[in-house]
Amino acid sequence: MAASTELRELTVELGERSYPILIGTDLLxxxxxxxxxxxxxxxxxxxxxxxxxxxxxxxxxxxxSLRQAGYNVTRAVVSSGEKSKSLGVFDDLITxxxxxxxxxxxxxxxxxxxxxxxxxxxxxxxxMRGIRFVQIPTTILAHDSSVGGKVAVNHRLAKNIIGAxxxxxxxxxxxxxxxxxxxxxxxxxxxxVIKHGLIWNEEFVNWCDERAEQLLALDSDSLGHALxxxxxxxxxxxxxxxxENDLRAILNLGxxxxxxxxxxxxxxxxxxxxxxxxxxxxxxxxxxxxxxxPGIAEETERLFRKFGLPVRIPAHYATDSIMEAMxxxxxxxEGKMVFVVPKAIGEVEIRGDVPVEWVRGIVEGLKEESxx
Amino acid sequence: MAASTELRELTVELGERSYPILIGTDLLxxxxxxxxxxxxxxxxxxxxxxxxxxxxxxxxxxxxSLRQAGYNVTRAVVSSGEKSKSLGVFDDLITxxxxxxxxxxxxxxxxxxxxxxxxxxxxxxxxMRGIRFVQIPTTILAHDSSVGGKVAVNHRLAKNIIGAxxxxxxxxxxxxxxxxxxxxxxxxxxxxVIKHGLIWNEEFVNWCDERAEQLLALDSDSLGHALxxxxxxxxxxxxxxxxENDLRAILNLGxxxxxxxxxxxxxxxxxxxxxxxxxxxxxxxxxxxxxxxPGIAEETERLFRKFGLPVRIPAHYATDSIMEAMxxxxxxxEGKMVFVVPKAIGEVEIRGDVPVEWVRGIVEGLKEESxx
Ligand SMILES: NC(=O)c1ccc[n+]([C@@H]2O[C@H](COP(=O)([O-])OP(=O)(O)OC[C@H]3O[C@@H](n4cnc5c(N)ncnc54)[C@H](O)[C@@H]3O)[C@@H](O)[C@H]2O)c1
Ligand SMILES: NC(=O)c1ccc[n+]([C@@H]2O[C@H](COP(=O)([O-])OP(=O)(O)OC[C@H]3O[C@@H](n4cnc5c(N)ncnc54)[C@H](O)[C@@H]3O)[C@@H](O)[C@H]2O)c1
Ligand SMILES: [Zn+2]
Ligand SMILES: [Zn+2]
Numbered sequence: 238m239a240a241s242t243e244l245r246e247l248t249v250e251l252g253e254r255s256y257p258i259l260i261g262t263d264l265l266x267x268x269x270x271x272x273x274x275x276x277x278x279x280x281x282x283x284x285x286x287x288x289x290x291x292x293x294x295x296x297x298x299x300x301x302s303l304r305q306a307g308y309n310v311t312r313a314v315v316s317s318g319e320k321s322k323s324l325g326v327f328d329d330l331i332t333x334x335x336x337x338x339x340x341x342x343x344x345x346x347x348x349x350x351x352x353x354x355x356x357x358x359x360x361x362x363x364x365m366r367g368i369r370f371v372q373i374p375t376t377i378l379a380h381d382s383s384v385g386g387k388v389a390v391n392h393r394l395a396k397n398i399i400g401a402x403x404x405x406x407x408x409x410x411x412x413x414x415x416x417x418x419x420x421x422x423x424x425x426x427x428x429x430v431i432k433h434g435l436i437w438n439e440e441f442v443n444w445c446d447e448r449a450e451q452l453l454a455l456d457s458d459s460l461g462h463a464l465x466x467x468x469x470x471x472x473x474x475x476x477x478x479x480x481e482n483d484l485r486a487i488l489n490l491g492x493x494x495x496x497x498x499x500x501x502x503x504x505x506x507x508x509x510x511x512x513x514x515x516x517x518x519x520x521x522x523x524x525x526x527x528x529x530x531p532g533i534a535e536e537t538e539r540l541f542r543k544f545g546l547p548v549r550i551p552a553h554y555a556t557d558s559i560m561e562a563m564x565x566x567x568x569x570x571e572g573k574m575v576f577v578v579p580k581a582i583g584e585v586e587i588r589g590d591v592p593v594e595w596v597r598g599i600v601e602g603l604k605e606e607s608x609x
Numbered sequence: 610m611a612a613s614t615e616l617r618e619l620t621v622e623l624g625e626r627s628y629p630i631l632i633g634t635d636l637l638x639x640x641x642x643x644x645x646x647x648x649x650x651x652x653x654x655x656x657x658x659x660x661x662x663x664x665x666x667x668x669x670x671x672x673x674s675l676r677q678a679g680y681n682v683t684r685a686v687v688s689s690g691e692k693s694k695s696l697g698v699f700d701d702l703i704t705x706x707x708x709x710x711x712x713x714x715x716x717x718x719x720x721x722x723x724x725x726x727x728x729x730x731x732x733x734x735x736x737m738r739g740i741r742f743v744q745i746p747t748t749i750l751a752h753d754s755s756v757g758g759k760v761a762v763n764h765r766l767a768k769n770i771i772g773a774x775x776x777x778x779x780x781x782x783x784x785x786x787x788x789x790x791x792x793x794x795x796x797x798x799x800x801x802v803i804k805h806g807l808i809w810n811e812e813f814v815n816w817c818d819e820r821a822e823q824l825l826a827l828d829s830d831s832l833g834h835a836l837x838x839x840x841x842x843x844x845x846x847x848x849x850x851x852x853e854n855d856l857r858a859i860l861n862l863g864x865x866x867x868x869x870x871x872x873x874x875x876x877x878x879x880x881x882x883x884x885x886x887x888x889x890x891x892x893x894x895x896x897x898x899x900x901x902x903p904g905i906a907e908e909t910e911r912l913f914r915k916f917g918l919p920v921r922i923p924a925h926y927a928t929d930s931i932m933e934a935m936x937x938x939x940x941x942x943e944g945k946m947v948f949v950v951p952k953a954i955g956e957v958e959i960r961g962d963v964p965v966e967w968v969r970g971i972v973e974g975l976k977e978e979s980x981x
Contacts, residue, residue, distance in 0.1 A: 324696060324699075324700050327696075328696050328764075331764055331770065331771055332764070332766065335764065335766045335767055335770065336766075362773070363735075363771045363772060363773060364770065364771065365770060365772075366759065366761065366772045366773055366774055366852075367773070367774070367852075387738065389738065392700075392703055392704070392707065394704065394707045394708075395707055398703065398707065398736065398737060399703055399735045399736065400735060400737075400738045401734070401735060401738055401739070401773060402738055402739070480738075480739075
């Protein structure tokens with residue numbers, strides 16, 4: 238077993254666009270060295286994008302490291318929260334990039350959770366039609382969002398509808414930053430970690446189950462391993478299907494119901510990880526309908542409960558609103574209902590033949606009043 | 610010599626993303642057939658983006674053709690003019706796309722000049738991280754903008770600063786649509802046609818010189834040949850360097866000074882083609898400074914005059930403002946001045962060592978008072 242400061246490294250294999258993910262402790266202060274080592278031109282200004290919660294905790298460490306290495310860095314701070322993933326804030330960041338004098342050789346850094354990553358990533362993708370981008374994730378959930386190059390902002394009618402595929406140059410994951418995360422964000426982040434196990438790696442699911450206590454306590458070694466394994470599944474899938482023509486869709490396990498719940502909740506009641514936790518239980522129940530082992534649903538539910546995640550739909554969410562929100566979700570190709578369904582723990586399939594009534598039945602069955 | 614209705618076809622070679630450019634007469638009504646032939650799914654809604662000047666002339670022909678082929682098409686109209694290339698109008702078009710129910714298999718069509726092409730292209734690039742895009746150019750200038758996949762909107766501080774590389778599925782160039790173009794737009798369009806000759810093909814420059822009268826009269830056969838040759842140069846260059854790492858930069862001949870003039874003019878006094886006409890004369894004078902034949906500058910100037918294009922900077926444009934605007938232009942890498950310079954008619958080189966004083970001298974020398 239690794240020491241708690243072991244540096245874990247893996248590569249997202251994408252030919253010319255391959256990049257490393259570094260996971261370890263005390264890494265923020267190595268940002269400048271990494272910039273130099275990877276040949277980022279010192280003369281090209283850097284824009285550090287972060288949010289109002291993360292800024293005071295970690296921005297100056299990253300900036301200092303860059304300045305010591307000779308880089309000129311400008312800080313741009315957005316409000317903490319999903320609302321910042323808007324075209325208006327995107328516009329403000331483009332202004333900031335122009336005012337900071339960013340050129341074609343410049344870099345945009347995202348220092349924060351998935352919100353900052355998606356937003357700053359779309360700035361890097363669109364500014365001068367694409368400049369360098371670096372991810373420094375500071376949430377557990379962002380082990381998912383920082384890998385794979387999907388960047389986007391929201392539109393008032395739909396989430397993540399305006400975006401691009403724009404891979405980072407590297408992902409720098411400093412485990413120390415996760416210590417300041419609110420406990421609710423920690424739990425929510427593990428929903429995506431466990432998702433990666435559920436779609437690909439039964440052994441890792443069992444490991445999470447055994448290590449739940451250490452994971453929730455943010456023990457560095459357990460955390461490092463969990464993020465490494467989660468990122469690994471994501472990397473493998475993205476390497477094989479960068480643009481979501483087929484395989485990559487399996488990463489959406491639990492997201493069809495999950496996104497609908499987020500939409501109905503107005504994006505402030507439920508965290509993304511909480512919504513997909515409920516969604517994954519729903520998908521597992523769908524598996525039962527297709528004749529797979531009913532034990533999958535029970536097992537999934539037990540595991541999420543162990544991590545303190547919700548597994549029921551709050552009673553006041555109207556089934557009709559949830560169903561309607563699903564119809565607007567972009568995972569419906571040409572009117573048919575598409576779902577990622579677990580065939581077993583660690584294995585999923587994509588079904589394009591899911592009857593709407595089944596889904597409605599499952600949504601009803603997940604309502605708080607109706608089950609424990 | 611080809612008959613006036615000859616269909617000219619060429620391919621932009623980009624591996625998997627290769628696509629045809631079709632140039633001929635009476636083509637709009639073939640849009641639906643082309644969609645079917647190229648396998649665009651009939652169930653996926655189509656968004657037709659056009660502007661307020663083009664709408665009444667050609668939109669219904671395109672729509673009718675698509676409807677007869679079984680497609681569901683929604684029209685979105687933006688105001689005519691460069692002002693529509695904004696993030697605000699982009700947002701409106703994303704709303705229109707969502708309301709029209711566009712999905713991942715849908716297509717966005719640009720029917721219009723370079724403004725509509727760049728704007729609708731960025732919508733297609735960003736909507737759901739990229740959907741199909743078709744260019745139906747209706748200006749001469751758009752032979753340039755519709756080929757090569759550069760799409761963008763402007764920011765109040767800089768032109769084309771927010772964008773993507775997003776290649777169309779095909780370009781459909783109906784010569785009949787050009788008959789309704791205002792004469793000033795016709796002349797301005799030829800500035801980019803001649804630019805393609807100046808950077809790559811001396812013979813074609815001579816041909817343009819000989820055919821100036823027929824070209825300005827929009828004789829279909831001459832026009833078809835000119836657009837074919839212009840598109841060909843653009844295609845070759847783009848095929849070799851899609852993302853402007855090196856070679857593609859030669860397409861910017863005349864654009865460094867040209868963009869600065871547009872910026873100083875506030876984007877309404879000078880048309881893009883007019884600005885780069887002046888800019889190309891400036892670049893040719895720079896060639897002289899580097900010791901190349903002074904005849905290049907005279908020849909360039911004579912040719913643009915023949916097409917009724919401006920070759921002098923209006924007297925009231927302050928030299929300081931022009932120089933400052935150039936400093937903001939993204940064609941300056943790390944503070945050095947970069948220019949595309951003609952070595953001869955039909956051949957250019959990229960120089961990264963242009964002294965600012967030379968450029969200032971040339972700008973001064975091009976002022977209306979000071980020239981003949
Ligand atoms: N691009 C992708 O592939 C992908 C995948 C999954 C999720 N996402 C997106 O990610 C977003 C959610 O990401 P998230 O859960 O990280 O949300 P987030 O970025 O909003 O972070 C959650 C909260 O924690 C705060 N925070 C972040 N780091 C902190 C730290 N170290 N200490 C203290 N507080 C900290 C933030 O300010 C915020 O309030 C959603 O917008 C979702 O759409 C994208
Ligand atoms: N993407 C690229 O590679 C590229 C290359 C060159 C230029 N551009 C962009 O192209 C734009 C300029 O293009 P443009 O000159 O075509 O401008 P435009 O689209 O504004 O069209 C010029 C004018 O002609 C009108 N018009 C268009 N077609 C007509 C027709 N058939 N009949 C009558 N009127 C018609 C328009 O409404 C407009 O008023 C600029 O924004 C420039 O940045 C892009
Ligand atoms: Zn997710
Ligand atoms: Zn141009």
